[in-house]
């Protein structure tokens with residue numbers, strides 16, 4: 001008969017199980033997809049941050065400049081930034097000449113420290129938000145991604161830019177200083193190709209994230225992006241889009257989200273009941289659903305409930 005003691009002894013004598021399944025390999029497998037004239041996109045996974053993806057959930061854009069490559073957004077960690085640096089050198093031996101951050105969410109700027117000796121451009125509001133919220137984001141990212149984050153330090157963007165005509169390393173852009181996804185969201189239109197690097201103002205087949213969102217302002221930003229008539233949209237998350245459908249889809253989702261939360265508040269639903277609301281088919285298949293919708297309820301419902309409930313006096 002197998003006693004408890006002998007069973008424990010047996011367990012102790014077993015060879016150590018292979019740990020590969022439990023230990024992620026901690027290396028990013030990045031590829032650069034050519035999209036247009038001197039433009040590549042490194043496409044992120046459409047999931048939420050996980051130990052499996054190491055936070056490589058964001059789209060990164062690389063564009064040819066006069067003295068090297070322009071990098072738009074730097075990834076989720078020092079390690080992610082280093083992998084982008086290596087990938088850039090395989091496209092252009094001179095590597096990355098200049099950097100832009102579209103906004104201050106950690107997956108878009110936590111690779112900055114790798115490029116700290118080069119100019120890192122962003123809107124003033126993005127620099128300030130990175131200074132204000134960077135450390136809190138870092139705590140959360142270390143909790144979500146553990147060893148993937150090792151050695152990552154928060155390096156806010158160094159060079160503040162405004163809207164309008166902008167030349168970066170000899171390449172001409174229209175800079176659109178917008179907001180709504182966060183307090184400051186930069187979109188960049190490449191003059192040569194009509195490619196719009198939209199940052200997280202646009203998500204495509206991946207649910208938009210709302211921890212810093214102002215929904216009416218976000219809708220206005222989408223109007224401005226549509227008015228720019230891009231030939232190709234590179235969303236912050238999801239595939240590149242030559243049709244403009246990504247802008248329409250983001251608008252549709254945000255309108256539906258706002259309407260659903262307002263109707264829920266008026267009907268007296270609580271947060272848990274709203275989180276259990278089934279998603280319409282057109283949104284249910286997006287990446288990171290229904291979790292992203294549930295996070296949005298948590299972010300947005302308390303404010304919307306205050307606006308919608310009749311005031312007692």
Ligand SMILES: [Zn+2]
Pocket residue numbers: 103105181200209236
């Ligand atoms: Zn974002």
